[in-house]
Amino acid sequence: MTKALFTLDAVLEATGGRAQDVEASEINSISIDSRELGPDALFVAIKGDRFDGHDFVDTALANGAVAALVSEGNGKGKGRIVVQDALGGLRDLARAARQRNRGFIVGVTGSVGKTTTKEALRTIFEAAGQTHASIKSFNNHWGVPLTLARLPESAQFGVFEMGMNAPDEIRPLSQMVRPHVAVITAVAPVHLEGLGSTEAIARAKAEIFDGLEPGGTAVLNADHQHLTQLMDAAKAAGVANIVTYGFSRGVDWQILDAQSAGEQSFATIQHAGERFAMTFAIPGRHMLSNATAALAVAHLAGVSPEEGLRALAGLRAQAGRGQRRPLGPAEKPLVLINESYNANPVAVSAALSVFADVDAPGGRKVLVLGDMLELGDQAEALHAGLNEAVRASGATRVHLVGPHMAALAAALPAALVASHFRTAEEAEDVIIADLAYGDAVMIKGSNGVGLSRIVNALVARFEHS
Structure with a gap:
């Protein structure tokens, strides 16, 4: 029973x-x-x-x-x-659930990649034992306590995503979760509106160390300029162990020979003098980085690299986060790449690099890009700064949505910009009318822009031939 x-x-x-x-x-x-x-x-x-x-x-x-x-x-x-x-009561239940559990608990934060890393960890841990993990992006002041309150006493593994858009938000979440391992996937120009600089973002992310269990481990992506700042913060917080991963030389878990082909990613992972082959069905260097973080964490939990890699072979992209879906006739579908859940300069550039390798069945590659929100005074410059990545993606038509995208529209060749609307509602009919079977379309923007309505309309129009 x-x-x-x-x-x-x-x-x-x-x-x-x-x-x-x-x-x-x-x-x-x-x-x-x-x-x-x-x-x-x-x-x-x-x-x-x-x-x-x-x-x-x-x-x-x-x-x-x-x-x-x-x-x-x-x-x-x-x-x-x-x-x-009531919210305080939920937090009390969360603390009670954590207090009685004896499983291996992981906290994940970062400017980009935290949800995919969380899902990669879920995939590995579920192959090893009873696992409890955040659903969707339940990573805020109510999502974390709700997820923690649902933690079964018998769960062997728990994975909790933690987000923020201001200082002093991650600290209380981490102190509630009390992870054995704290992962920071990256520091990037996200939430600049509330924090002002990437240095401040790094400080806010480092708050996760304040909840680490004694003897806990920080697992850090080394491929950004704030690694030293994070390592110093971890040491100041009394973190016992630091493990690094990424493409950089000299890290504990190094990614070598990274490749993407179609919907697959491949790499060699080097750790402690050994090399392991990684393959899974999500394209992109950034996805390889997220999967490597999960592999490193799982190893700390006692899961061998071989076991972790076998589980990761089944990892798939989620809706809104790179999920690829052919719509219509098999011989000439419209290929939808749904990236509509979130956007920031790093994430958009990574998605565009993946789109560069996408083949359109009929030859047209169409981008729908929505505003990147919460970038503060740097918003216009950061939107305009996407122009080289857009050109390199091989897109033949670009639809832009949101007031900040005016800066990108001005930076791109006029012939490339098919339309620019302030809202997704205004853009919906024009974009749907412009698409056809044989096109490949990527839809990418911050969730608050509402590009999911265009995704839904597109699916309704093209799913059945």
């Missing part, structure tokens, strides 16, 4: 809450969305920027939640567990 995630008594002990007509004695899932409830669900009524979960408590209970964790002053009605603050 599977052990409950939490008993009601354990929830009350962890949160200091009081039960109000709660009939259930066990909680087996936790949700903050009244539309997505697992078995024996506890609905946590957190207040967000747009919605207050307390407005959906009755809906959640009607939809099958066995109890709702609510803030003081919202306790009228049955099935409530009343705490001072």
